[in-house]
Every structure is written in structure tokens, then in C-alpha cells.
Amino acid sequence: MIRLTINGVPHVVDPMGPESLLTTLRDRLGLFGSKNACEQGECGSCSVLLDGRLVCSCLVMAVDADGAAVTTVEGIADGETLHRVQEAMVNAGGVQCGFCTPGIVVAASHLLATTPSPTETDIREALAGNICRCTGYGAIVRALEPLAAES
Amino acid sequence: MTITKTPTVVAGGVGTSPIRPDGIPKVRGEFAYSSDLEVDGMLWGSTVRSPHARARIVSIDVAPALAIRGVAAALTIADVGGRGLFGLIEPDQPVLADGEVRFWGEPVAVVAADDRETARIAATAVVVHYEPLDPLTDPERAEELGETFRVLDITRGDPDARGEVVVEGYYEVGMQDQAQLGTESGLAIPDGSGGVDLHVSTQWLHVDHEQVVASLGLPPEQLRLHLAGIGGAFGAREDISLQIHLCLLALRTGRPVKMVYDRAESFVGHVHRHPARMWFRHEADRDGILRRVEARILLDGGAFASTSPAVLANAAYFAVGPYASESVTVHAAAARTNNPPCGAMRGFGAVQSCFGYEAQMDRLAAALGIDPVELRLRNALDREDRIATTGQVIVGSLPTRRVIEALRALPLPDEAPGDDPRRLPGGTGLTTSRAAVMRGVGFAVGIKNLAFSEAFDDFTEVRAELTADGIRIHTAAAEVGQGLVTVIQQIARTATGISNVEVVWDHTGEIGSAGSTSASRQTQMTGGATLRACEAVAAVALARADAESLDDEGAWRDDQLVMTLADLVAAGPIEHLERFRHPPTTPPDEHGNGDVHAGYAVAAHRAIVDVDPELGLVHVVRVDTAQDVGRVLNPQAVIGQIEGGIMQGVGLAIMEEIVIDRGVMKNASFTDYLLPTFLDAPDMTAVLIEEPDHWGPFGAKGVGEPPTISSTAAVVAAIRNATGRDLNRAPVRPEDIVGL
């Protein structure tokens, strides 16, 4: 049994052996926002914050997260109010199929919270671990650049 | 009723970029993809796959799998009733291997168990004895042996026509993966009376339905396919993957069954872009006018037909590109080998030949001493010209010249490579000195047909309905991420004046086929059907109210609201079912000529690259484009298709290739199959050329594929320009640049 605080809500779960945090989130807790597109740490679709650090949840063993606070994409908005990254992604056309979107929302909101005024190249570097196959990335960068200038 | 106002132009109609209705659920992580579905008591399925490219199956023993606690079923071909075969064009692929495996990764058995882990373990417990056979993996050998899915010979004009200047070249394109981010997944739920509901991410619900019922021997009404949330497609979801297996397991166990491929399985679970070997000979007169083009094109179709016959047709019909020539000979073949099956991927055959003919145009320009862009302009096709291969007269728009000129007119940035290593070849791993980085520019133009060709009965059904709240559109068309759902709403708004439009995905039992979400066809096809259905609904509503216009409140005459939408509907249902077809096409005649296509789109790309000549690494700095789009219905969505499509073209140019060694895939993971990242993405500027086409709604053309067709050729041309090397193969590998 491990204890996780996910998006502020405490949970007690019993992951199986070497199960990843991603599997625990999805298959045991029904939190389907985090996506599984590679399970190898290559695509960033499963990105979450673990005690404030950005991680690929597919690479973290659930048991190693015992006691941690986890923020998933479901915890990024403030109730009905979208996070500015979410708002900007929708408005700028940064979302097509959306499979990469949860990971990008988590990673980009983390970037803006931790890095003052990132440049375009800083944004690209920070998100280089998030693969998007649909957009060619341009619309996502256009969504984030104005926010970076504000931050 | 005394409300008075002047109805205004509807918000969110055609020509605007309203936010997508699924955008907010997607950014919140609340949008349900097919991999996110679950129901109580469901089982997990898993697939046993062949470890050999070719082998005889001596025996299959499922008993060890069934002995594991929690395993509900382990099935082989012996458990399949019905035809047992599927395939988009020819049903030639067994649902589960039948006596022989023909490619590495071919499904041999399927299991279902209480949880995912147990299902995986059970799959490894199935004992299959194979007797390995020599795989046929060389497509040239396969063609010699007559192992082909289709051979297409095209001749047009005088075969003795000659030009003064002749260039010949041999070119290759590697096998590309769609790498759609959501892997194959679905959930089959038995209905308790012998039928099943399948929720799946697919590009074409009805063709899946046809294949599942035929292969399993089900009465058609016993199967209903429902569209589930789709994480990208790009051709990967046009064929059957797990649809039949899921239904088979659900019907056998009487329990819901879910399957989700992992990435490695996804690589073998869908077809890929055909690798190509191509030879071209171009002859022109001194002015650069093409006098004769000869081409031989060989595609490796892999073990099963999939869409090889149609991909081959595109490669052959577009062997000359968007250029005129009065004398053409093309021999094209799609070989049957024991390599992984190939089929649909964005660009569908047009990508491969474009890589060849555009390299040829550059060679020809060099041989003639003519500017390569100028050479293209001199040969460019336009409305009323004939396609060089088929002889078909172009009746819709084809502004090749305008596209080329618009791209040429874009300023060419002349700044040198920057200082930030993150935007240089090799990124922070750059080892060369910045001064040694070489810059090059390349230009390429591509053409493709829109919608289905060669007399295929291509149609789409849409039902539009007036409700008390607005318009409801029923469709089975797959929204794969491209934004069709938004475009349907926009068209419905503009057609009716009513802004509140809801799109409902009907299952296969409720509405007819929408056709495939492929061939750049849905904006024109489902968009076209939506326009007609909505116009019909609006006409009935206006007649009923004797009114002049509609909006979300109701029907208006002389600035007076004469009936609300609720009143209109209360007086009887107002709806219209439209079955929309594009202009008919013909099969090719014995010379490969004929009116085989319903329309065309053309695009041009200009790439700027920086190359590290020591490590052979490339950074694509810019890819600018001009694209023939007919009419822009949603600027943001068009740009999204262009940027995403160019990125896939860049990937094929410099990094994306499935490596096959004697039939075995060597890089079936995102660690080993490289995909462009945020840092790899070039800057892009797009010019949209609007010259309305003859049958799309408001003159619109599909826009999804042209960005992927000539972008690869442009990037490789730029690398040639930077390095002076011939580079006849995409993707360009570091060793090709270094010259090892």
C-alpha cells in the first residue's frame, strides 16, 4: 500500500510490483488524463509533477512515489477556470488530436511557473521531450510565447 | 411576438477560426480516447505475434495460456468462423495466421484475461512451433517472380519523342511510420444476444464494419461500430488492426474486452509508408520544355495487399508531377514480400514519386543552365491542361504557377546560422565549428489527387436535423484530430444562419458511411454533404415559417421573429439525409489513361537547412510553402494541417525510417525510431492560394496531404545544395552527407 496525494486529494493504492505511476494513475485510479504513447520516457504524454518536479510518470515506479504529491493534467485548471496555458492552447490552435496535449499542458505550466520570461528557444528546449505528431509545434509555440513574455 | 432585430452574419461560420468543440476537454485531460474506455467486468486482450518473417506453423498449443488463473480465452484461426480474411481492397490477410506466418509481427493468436498483465503473460504462454522458411524480402526479386499486388503500365503520346537534354536518376524512399500518438485501442461489448458493440479509433467505421462481419461471419446488424476518441491517424487507422480480434474475443467470452497496443506493438500493428525504388529519365528541349518522361517505380507492399494497389496508382499517375509532358511511359509495380505490410500514409504514393521527379527537375535545370524554379514554371500544369500520365483534362482549379510564384516571392532570409547551439545541427551536441556549418536552399512542388479515384463509388452520408436549440448533424466521419468537427459546425452555421450546431457521431447501424478520413477528402465530402443537408433543412424551415432568414432564435421576416426554432420543430420534424458523391471517375484504360481522378491540389515548399558536414547532421531552419487550398474554410485549421504535414515531411527527409533487416523490424520504439521534436521544427510561413475548386463546399479543397508531399523533396534538395552531394535517398542519413 502506498499513499499519494493527487491534485490535492489523498489516495491509498496497492500497485502491483514494478507498476509505473502512469499505470497506477490510469488503471487503478481512473485518472485517464495522463497518456501512454511510448512507455519509454520519449514522448512526454504522461508528464506529471511529482513533488513539484516534472517527470514522465511512465518512468517512475509507483512505489517510489509513496508519500509524494502528484499533479496531473486534471489538476492544472482551477476548477472551471482554465489555466492560462490551457486557454492559450485552445485559442491558438495548439490542440489537434490532443493526445500530446495533457503532457504539454503540464510541462508548459511548469516551465512558466519556474522560468522567468523564457525565450522561444527556451520554450522549445523545455518541451523537446514532448512529441506532438499533429501540429508541427508552431501553434503550440505561438500559444505559449505571449504567456512567456508576461511571466 | 414583438422581438425586432436585423439578423447578422452568423458567428463562427465559414472563413473564421472558432475554437474546436473538443478543445477544452482535451486541454483538461477529460477527452475520452479509445484507450480510456472501460466498463465493469471487462477483460483485457493481448496478441501473440510471429517472431519470424516467414515460417510454417507446425502447431499452436493454447492450453498453457488457458491454465493461467484469470485467462478467459486463447483463440487461433481455428476459432474463426466466416471468411477469416480481411483487407481494404482484397481480403487476403487471415484474421490470425493460417498455417504460415508471412511477416514479422503477424498476429497468430489472441488471448483475453482479467487484467492487462495477466493477458500479456498469457500471450507469452501460448506455445507456437514454427518451421522457419526463407523470407522473400527483396522487392525486385518479388517482381521478377510475379509476386505483385498490382502492376500499372502507363503510356501516353509518342514513345519516340526525344529531347535534346536528358537526365537520368535512381532514387529511394525509406519506410516511414505514421507514429500517431495514440496507439491502436478499442473496447468490444457483447450485447447479450449474439451481437457486439465495438468502440474503436478508426479512420472509417463502415469499412471496418464490413470487414469484421465478413471475416467473422456475423449478420451485419449484429455488429455496431462506434467512433471513440482518436489520437491521430495519418493512414495508420485506415486498415483493420485489433477490430476483428476484439469482437472475436468478446463474442467468445460473452464479456467486454479491451485492447491497447503498446508502442512496439503499434509499429507492427499498422501498415506503413511504402519504401520505394524509382528510376526516372527526363528529356527536354533547350528551353526546358519536357518532351518525354520515363519512370519505373517499385513499391514494397510487404506481406498483404492493404491499399497497395491504390498507393501504387498514385505513385504512377503522379510520376511526372504537376508538369506537362506529351510523351510518357511509366512502369509501376507493388511487390508482395515478407516485409511488414505497407499501405496508407499521408500523401499515399504521391510522396515517393515526388521525391524522384523533383530531384530530376533540379538535375534537368542544372543540365540546362536554367533556374530550377523557372524550369518548373515553364512546365507547370493549370486548369484545362492534361495530366501527363493519364491525359485527364484538369477541370477544377490547379494554380501550379501561382503557387510557385507566390512561394518564390516570399523573402528569402539571408541571415547566417545563429549562435544558439540549440538551433544548429546536432543541437547542443554540435561538434563542428559554427563557421563550418553549411547552408542550403531547396525548392520542390508536389501534386496529389483529392478523394478516391479510379471509379471507386466514393460517397458520404450526413443527416441534418433542426432542433429547438439549433442544428444537429449526424455523421460517421472520423474526427482524427484534424478539426473536421469544427469545419462541419462552420459549414452548418453558414448554410443555415444558426450558430448552435451540435455534431453527433452515429454508429454504423444509424447512418450510412462517411467514407474514409483519408485522401484529404472529408472537408470536401462530409463538408459537402453537410452543406447540402443544411441547405435543405433551412429551406424547409423558411418555407414553413414563410420567412427570409434563420438564426438561433428562429425564423425571421421583415426583421420580425415569426417562428421560434421550438415552434418550427413542434410543427413537425425538419431533417434531411444527404448522400453526397463527388464527380464520377473512370478506371484507367489499357494504356493507364482515363479520367481517373476527381480533382487535384498542388503545393510548393522551399526549405533552408544548416548542415554539419563533419557529423552529417542537419537542422532544418525554415520551410516556407504556398498551397492551393481552393477556399479557406478555417484559417487556423488549414495552417495546423500545413505545419503538421510539413513536419512529417521533414521527418522523412532527415530522420524517420523503419529499419528492416531480413524482414525483421529493428527500431520499433520511440527510442529508436526518431521523430522531430520542438527543437527540430523549422520556422514556417504559408501562403494560401485561393482559387475555388469545382465541387468542394464553397470551392474548398482538402488540405491535409499536400504539405507532406513536396516538403521532403525540398529539404533533401536543400541538403544537396548545401553539400554538393547527390543524395538520392530519403531519409538522408549522416553517412550519406559525410560520404562514408
Ligand code: FES
Ligand atoms: S508515455 Fe511516458 S514518455 Fe511516453
Ligand code: FES
Ligand atoms: S495534437 Fe495530436 S499529437 Fe499533438
